[in-house]
Amino acid sequence: MTDANIGKMIVAGAGPVGLTLALMLRRAGIDVTVVEKRATVNLQSKASTFHASTIDLLETCDVLDSMLAKGTRVDSVQYRAPDGVVLAQLDFDLLKDRVRNPFRMHYEQGELTTLMRDLFVKEGGDLRFNAGVSGGEQDDAGVTVTTEDGQTIRAGALFGCDGAQSFVREAVRIGYVEKPYPGMVLRLYAQTDMRQIFPGLGGIAYLHLRDETCSLLEMPDCWRIVVRVPAGVSETEAMTDEWVVDRLRNLLSIEKLMPSVSGRDVYSARSRRAFAASAGRVYLAGDALHLTNTKGGMNLNAGLHDAFAYSLAAVESFACGDTAPLDRAAWERERVARCILLPRTSENAGTGSERVKRIASITTSPEGAREFLAKQAMLDMLGGVSPELVGTGAVHV
Ligand SMILES: Cc1cc2nc3c(=O)[nH]c(=O)nc-3n(C[C@H](O)[C@H](O)[C@H](O)COP(=O)(O)OP(=O)(O)OC[C@H]3O[C@@H](n4cnc5c(N)ncnc54)[C@H](O)[C@@H]3O)c2cc1C
Numbered sequence: 001m002t003d004a005n006i007g008k009m010i011v012a013g014a015g016p017v018g019l020t021l022a023l024m025l026r027r028a029g030i031d032v033t034v035v036e037k038r039a040t041v042n043l044q045s046k047a048s049t050f051h052a053s054t055i056d057l058l059e060t061c062d063v064l065d066s067m068l069a070k071g072t073r074v075d076s077v078q079y080r081a082p083d084g085v086v087l088a089q090l091d092f093d094l095l096k097d098r099v100r101n102p103f104r105m106h107y108e109q110g111e112l113t114t115l116m117r118d119l120f121v122k123e124g125g126d127l128r129f130n131a132g133v134s135g136g137e138q139d140d141a142g143v144t145v146t147t148e149d150g151q152t153i154r155a156g157a158l159f160g161c162d163g164a165q166s167f168v169r170e171a172v173r174i175g176y177v178e179k180p181y182p183g184m185v186l187r188l189y190a191q192t193d194m195r196q197i198f199p200g201l202g203g204i205a206y207l208h209l210r211d212e213t214c215s216l217l218e219m220p221d222c223w224r225i226v227v228r229v230p231a232g233v234s235e236t237e238a239m240t241d242e243w244v245v246d247r248l249r250n251l252l253s254i255e256k257l258m259p260s261v262s263g264r265d266v267y268s269a270r271s272r273r274a275f276a277a278s279a280g281r282v283y284l285a286g287d288a289l290h291l292t293n294t295k296g297g298m299n300l301n302a303g304l305h306d307a308f309a310y311s312l313a314a315v316e317s318f319a320c321g322d323t324a325p326l327d328r329a330a331w332e333r334e335r336v337a338r339c340i341l342l343p344r345t346s347e348n349a350g351t352g353s354e355r356v357k358r359i360a361s362i363t364t365s366p367e368g369a370r371e372f373l374a375k376q377a378m379l380d381m382l383g384g385v386s387p388e389l390v391g392t393g394a395v396h397v
Helices: 016-027 052-059 064-070 109-122 167-171 241-248 254-260 299-320 324-348 353-362 366-376
Strands: 008-012 031-035 072-074 076-080 086-091 104-106 126-128 133-139 142-147 152-155 157-160 176-180 184-190 204-209 212-218 223-229 261-267 270-274 282-284
Touching: 008 016, 008 142, 008 152, 016 031, 016 109, 016 299, 031 152, 052 064, 052 104, 052 299, 064 109, 076 353, 086 353, 086 366, 109 126, 133 157, 133 167, 142 157, 157 167, 157 299, 167 282, 184 241, 204 353, 223 241, 241 254, 254 261, 270 324, 282 324, 299 324, 353 366
Parallel strands: 008 031, 008 157, 031 126, 076 204, 157 282
Antiparallel strands: 072 104, 076 086, 133 142, 142 152, 176 270, 184 223, 184 261, 204 212, 212 223
């Protein structure tokens, strides 16, 4: 449907997904307003893993140098037994023919949000805090949004990047299906250099012992140690030294580790997907569209892929005055979430020695290792988006 109004767009939510989308729209010459419920951006420590597929896309926004300056570059992933034996080590360099940046990066989500906010504002973007979407309506020609601070904004499209509890998703009555993952997850922040305990440790390593798994992530200022809290253990109990020591006794050298633990938190995870990514001129992205567990660090990465897909499609829609490209992008992002992201992350959440044996056997050949790494780097979740298309206005789906 032809509509002159498509030239103005609204992004609900100044999280990492909303701000990345807004920056890309702004740079494409589209008039965009971001409305955010909070008084500032959220700096809570959440995502820390950025995969090669996403790094290549972010590079097109000229943010890679800033990210590398504050992040940790990780060149391989290891699977280890707790006694230190390396069961499998896979070097991201195997992906060098498929990506520009064959590595993984550990970098705080809040840093990316801040970076994107600063760029958007510096480049003249319209960002309004204390302005949560509180109502709205749409017709054939556009969307009218009202915000908690009493503003009314009219645009050709609204992007709901307003997180897991998305008001926008609820307002357009898009339902979802969800399933909690059993138990919870405990994160410890340790100042001990884990390479003192495990010489030659990769920047990301998974320790496996029978049904126990523990992930070790090297961050710029600490090592993050992530363990599962089984169902039946309360959050209060999981936060105690006694529980942590007991849980980790078989996996880590506790004597060296515990005194250096400077922080810890516990969270639960659920898988959720919206039944559709669009309703009329309203499009969902990021946590508003999909949620999953944190093993393998994929949900924000997929949200950033959503943002790039919509930014490319919006340029096409803008050029032809038609929402069809955006509608196609929404269809594709919902398909990727349902058919790839959620099944892959459920599989990643699997624990135990059997899983490691399987990984070790499929990665004995370079081809097997390359395919495994390509999937862990989410190269098959881009849904037709590629760094080469960013800025060209080319049709992508
Ligand atoms: C402990 C933890 C670790 C994680 N680790 C990883 C990882 O390593 N890799 C990975 O890929 N993912 C990871 N994730 C997932 C990742 O944090 C989320 O996917 C990410 O925050 C999604 O970004 P978003 O912009 O979609 O939503 P959010 O970050 O939730 O941002 C949504 C924004 O919308 C605003 N908002 C809410 N309601 C309204 C409204 N009505 N109007 C306007 N604005 C509104 C909110 O205030 C917020 O600023 C992790 C999550 C957790 C909890």
